[in-house]
Amino acid sequence: MSFAQVYTRSVVGLHAPKVIIEVHLSQGLPALTIVGLPEAAVRESKDRVRSAILNSGFQFPNRRLTINLAPADLPKDGARLDLPIAIGILAASGQLDPEVLAGFEFIGELALNGDLRQVTGSLAVARAIRAEALAAKTAKAAPAQTKNSADKIAANPSIQLVVPIDNGMEASRVEGVEVLGATSLQSVCQHLQSLADPNASTERLEVVTPSTAQERVGYKVDLADVKGQHHARRALEIAAAGGHSLLFTGPPGSGKTLMASRLPTILPDLSAEDALEVASTYSVADSDYDYGTRPFRQVHHTISAVALVGGGSRPKPGEITLANKGVLFLDELPEFERSVLEVLRQPLEAKQITISRANSQMTFPANFQLVAAMNPCPCGYDGDVSNRCRCRPEQIKRYQDKLSGPLLDRIDLHITVPALPIADLQNSSRGESSETVRARVTAANERQIRRQNKANNELSPSELDQYVELGASEQQLLQMAQQRLNLSARGYHRVLRVARTIADLADSTDITSAHVSEALSYRSK
Missing domain, CATH: 3.40.50.300 (P-loop containing nucleotide triphosphate hydrolases)
Structure with a gap:
């Protein structure tokens, strides 16, 4: 096998779009080329990945390696792509079975000795996987032909996310996503090998479960x-x-x-x-x-x-x-x-x-x-x-x-x-x-x-007309205040929103003159 695909995520703003890492081995002088708009941290990953593979007991292929990060027009940054790139190289070189990778997504930074280090955005990645799984379940009512192999992961609602162990508890907060915490590249490879060969004696990664203890939200001030x-x-x-x-x-x-x-x-x-x-x-x-x-x-x-x-x-x-x-x-x-x-x-x-x-x-x-x-x-x-x-x-x-x-x-x-x-x-x-x-x-x-x-602060002017009903005395009070305080239309609407809140605190359905007067007192500036 000289070709493999691995699935991961980039982080753009607060979103985590899917990235497909394609690895191809070909004849030629040994070289490693990464294409697909990689930022500096991604381009530097080839040195970290090479050392991590060798120090984890695997062989680094002595051939020409081309790594494509698809989609090619999406910028990729950060060291979170180290782990999936390493998995892709091992799969393309035949040291891992590529067939077992379809149900996984990987993120993680590799140390030179193969250990996994914490990365940013793991929670955003887990939320994006859950959103895609929910969308896939919704689309299941109207099944369609899968366009290409890149869509396999989106169509599979049971995706497992492999993250560094330090990110495990954070990512596991998202319900509906199985999170596997790993300590090293070697532990990830052993897990994948055990799936390919059930008789293998290698250990498997465990699903990280959020703490069963009730988390008490507390503030240090009162x-x-x-x-x-x-x-x-x-x-x-x-x-x-x-x-x-x-x-x-x-x-x-x-x-x-x-x-x-x-x-x-x-x-x-x-x-x-x-x-x-x-x-x-x-x-x-x-x-x-x-x-x-x-x-x-x-x-x-x-x-x-x-x-x-x-x-x-x-x-x-x-x-x-x-x-x-x-x-x-x-x-x-x-x-x-x-x-x-x-x-x-x-x-x-x-x-x-x-x-x-x-x-x-x-x-x-x-x-x-x-x-x-x-x-x-x-x-x-x-x-x-x-x-x-x-x-x-x-x-x-x-x-x-x-x-x-x-x-x-x-x-x-x-x-x-x-x-x-x-x-x-x-x-x-x-x-x-x-x-x-x-x-x-x-x-x-x-x-x-x-x-x-x-x-109340999110009410639009049309919604104010619907939810804020004023009597004649309240309307007259606002007209007098407009002349005295030079209220703008925006200021007038904000007074109405505050008056509605004051009435809600008093558990009052109607807005009275007292509520309007108090709201106006906060606009005296």
């Missing part, structure tokens, strides 16, 4: 740490219940960052699929993540626009995607470059970001809650009872004008956070815990899902 600040705590609860964006304005040390960091702890628990989606994003980005928790991303004001929303020559996810299903916190908001803040305007509305380049276009999820904090002036003490502020009016105006009106108009809740006297901090008891507040938030969120199948 809302009970916040003393006083009842107005700000109320706004935080409203923001959590309806998915609204929030801006804290107050002097240094008033608790803005403290409260922002507690927002994820009162958000409703992630669903199983949402938890997988978030974990998959962090797997691709090779970042640490406590499985099942809401992400909290706090970025420094020196961040670039590309790092914030994503991009690069090959688009990669940015902070707004890493904050998907969670919270993005921007502290010292006026210190950010204005051009950086302006790129947030479209994702705040669309809940996704599309990165376009000359040769590619990629869409990333960006359904995050924006929480920002700022001082009222350059020194931070404008309006403080201590009268410490010495900033001139033109300085304050210049400082506040760093934020554009369109960006501020997209923030639902504008909250002033005053400094608390030390005596109040010493005498105040701990506030409600995150668990208590989260119960109310979850109940309000469930009402929204039952009514409209989405959170």
Whole structure:
């Protein structure tokens, strides 16, 4: 046998498209050529693969080797293709039976001694395999002829994924995919040899099963740490219940960052699929993540626009995607470059970001809650009872004008956070815990899902007409507020969404004047 096919996955953005590795041995001077848009790490794999094969007790073929990575127009990067390339070479050279490879996909980086090292994106790979298996089962109702051998794996719903043992537990979170954890190239080959020859004495790989212990989603912080600040705590609860964006304005040390960091702890628990989606994003980005928790991303004001929303020559996810299903916190908001803040305007509305380049276009999820904090002036003490502020009016105006009106108009809740006297901090008891507040938030969120199948912050103008009914007094109140606060059409819709959330927290079907008044109080900026 001088030809073999092995199946694997590349990672492009947050997706894991299938890659078919074709290996052909031919006569000629010994050489190894890799074609099919390999990046540098893939081109360098030939040296790692050669050493790994020899150190695992196999023979490296002394012939001309051509390796094609199909589809040829899909860029491939990373060292995750090391293992499937090595398996393909061994199969093409007759050291492994190619027939047993059809039901497997392989990913893994090879060390020079043949050991397998952890790779990024294993969870995205497992989710892609499950999606293809489900699609195959759906298409089974209308069977069709398989076009070519490259489609065999898509038509087979029982695919086994072979990964490095360090990736096994992560990939096994995806139900419906059999994950085999391997420690070395040799252990993978022994497993394949045992399938080809049932009488062989070689050991087989075991299916990795997720831990049977119930994983408890826990946070290291709690809302009970916040003393006083009842107005700000109320706004935080409203923001959590309806998915609204929030801006804290107050002097240094008033608790803005403290409260922002507690927002994820009162958000409703992630669903199983949402938890997988978030974990998959962090797997691709090779970042640490406590499985099942809401992400909290706090970025420094020196961040670039590309790092914030994503991009690069090959688009990669940015902070707004890493904050998907969670919270993005921007502290010292006026210190950010204005051009950086302006790129947030479209994702705040669309809940996704599309990165376009000359040769590619990629869409990333960006359904995050924006929480920002700022001082009222350059020194931070404008309006403080201590009268410490010495900033001139033109300085304050210049400082506040760093934020554009369109960006501020997209923030639902504008909250002033005053400094608390030390005596109040010493005498105040701990506030409600995150668990208590989260119960109310979850109940309000469930009402929204039952009514409209989405959170209030995602309601379109036409859906607002359907789900937000106002009486004559409430309409008159909004008309007066529009004149006084100069509400734009966007601001008007955001007030309605916040009022709907306040009513949901009160378990009220109708929106009353009290709900509208409270919602308007958060737009006073």
